[in-house]
Amino acid sequence: MSELSLTQDEQDVLQELMNIAYGDATAVVAEMLDAFATLSIPNIRLIETSALLHELKGLEGESYFFSTQAFNGMFSGESAFFIDTQSACNLAKHLDLENDEDLDDAILELTNVLTSSLTIRLAQEMNAEIKFSLPSINKLPYNKIQTNKTLQEYSQVIVIDTEINFKDQKINGEIFILTKDGSIKWLKNQLSSILEALM
């Protein structure tokens, strides 16, 4: 087993931590949307960036909002959030947004809410502190994803599929927590420590 891949036990712990973090994220999203919201239980995977790019081929022909936000600390990297145009429209409708700029702002906020609440909680559970940079947004077609620098600079990706449901509206999105090898090692060590403590 490669030192940069997670064992089944480690993956289970990470999934548990994410479930806890998701509880927090759901509450924040509900606060933000000012509506009762549910987040589907995420499916967590750790894959290589090249594999992710291969998977993203499935998005070909579709247009996505792609927002990113860097985070720093013992666990550092960049979170990327993909949201499809229809979901963005649903969000705009619900928040009663007036123009595209407001929509971009709301998507960035959603990115911030999801990635912050997920990664902060994850870091907290592992006794670490992280700080966030300002997020940024791009509307990009699939063919630009392959050349996107954010995706190319990182080696490993924690992929979190999510679906937010609120007031019969759905927002489908995918969060990728992009990390470099050092952070994955740190994560693996922290997960091992948690496992040992549980034994």
Add this chain to the structure above:
Amino acid sequence: MAKESTEQYFRSIDVDKKLIANIDNGIIIVDEALNIYYFNKWLEIYTHLKEKDVLGEKLNSVFANINVKTLQRKIRTALKMDSPSFYIASNSKYLIPIKINRIKASGFTHMRQDVSVIPFDTEKRLVALIISDQTSIVSMNILLELNIQKIEDLNKELIREKNIIDKRVLFMKINNEYLITDCSQAYMDLLGVQKIDIYLQNFFNYENLKSAEELTKEILNHIQEKKVYKYEKITLTDKEKEITLLNTLVPEYDKNGMHIGFIIFSENITSAKLVQKQQQILLQNSRTSAMGEMISMIAHQWRQPLSVINTIIATLKVKKELDVLDDATLEESYDKIEKTVSYLSDTIDDFRNFFKTNKELSLIPIQTIFDKATNLLMGDIKAYKIHYTENISDDIKINTYKNELIQTLINILKNSIDAFKDTPRENQTLTVKVWEEPRYVIIEIEDNAGGIKEEIVGKVLEPYFSTKSKNGTGLGLYLCKTIVEEHLNGELTIKSKGVNTTSIIKLAKNLENKKEEI
């Protein structure tokens, strides 16, 4: 000692307060209802409002533009997450309206701001709004995006043009070790080869120049001197088909001006070479045909003087038989025969001269040219009762290749005479007018021999096109056009209206000496 005094100093002041007061960011502390609890110095300077005047006021009362719903949402989110939420300058433009007045126009009237909504006191539901000036960065980003777009557009155009060049232009590149480093798709398609057949091959081996020592030497000389060199080369395609390429060797330099090799641009001149060869054959044929016509004219020209000689000899014979031949008659007859034979000899010389190509230009009156041309045709002109007139000023001279011009004029005049022969008519006229312009001499030859139909008048100068009922090779006028255009630096046009046909020859008055053999 120093450490102690430093510690004492820092204990005596409120570091955080001092820093916040002087930090290069705006800081406002508000609660969820947007009541202002703190307003730092930076904001006082930029908004021209004093903290004492805004404390306790609602932020949206002080700044009416604020979208309360969005800000309150961000405050709630930040407090709930216990982590910042944000406004981004590139999307939200600004939260607090601060007018900017910069010399360097950014295109913005208000400062672009990033705003972090940081939880300050979760129990009291207070947040700090940290405002940073992003105007320059946003302005630069916009400029950058515009330039990136321009570069992308230019790059697309470059790729498109490169593809066109690759498909259309024949070229190969060699480095300074004479190894082929690149070649166009068009080149590979023409020769039916693949990249693998060409790349990194030695240029001289690939071009099979071993047997062409002189050419190799010339190419190497030009390569060493980094000079442009043109040469023709016959090459075989993959299907063993011979093609002729006109290659131009051009030195290639990189962006820093360093010489990196050569580009050999090729032009496929196989078709042009074929046309040239065909044209040579055509000209040869036409000259043979013209010679035949000339011989026929010589025969016609000789008939009368031969008849004179014949008569003199017959007279001498009769006088001898009658024994009345005296020395004076004999002397007179010898003189006549000598003169007539001399005339015959001159005629032959004249004809022979017409088939010689001049190497030298001669400055000659145009009247002399016409005299020589019509001298050979006058017999026919009279025989077919053609009213021939010339309107040529005596002082018009032309510096040209006279024999070629005479040959052309004979051909055109002969065409008119032949037309009258084919279809005789009343009042047959053949008129020549010559006039000069600053750089040209214009010759106009007009007959009323029936004209040329409108639908074929454009074709009479094409090879193998003839309107003659018999013995027409269709090369006469084509030969005239070739001589006029390629050797006399002129133009020949044929017009027809009704029964009239007009040939117009526009000739350079002073031809430069650059004649090639025809």
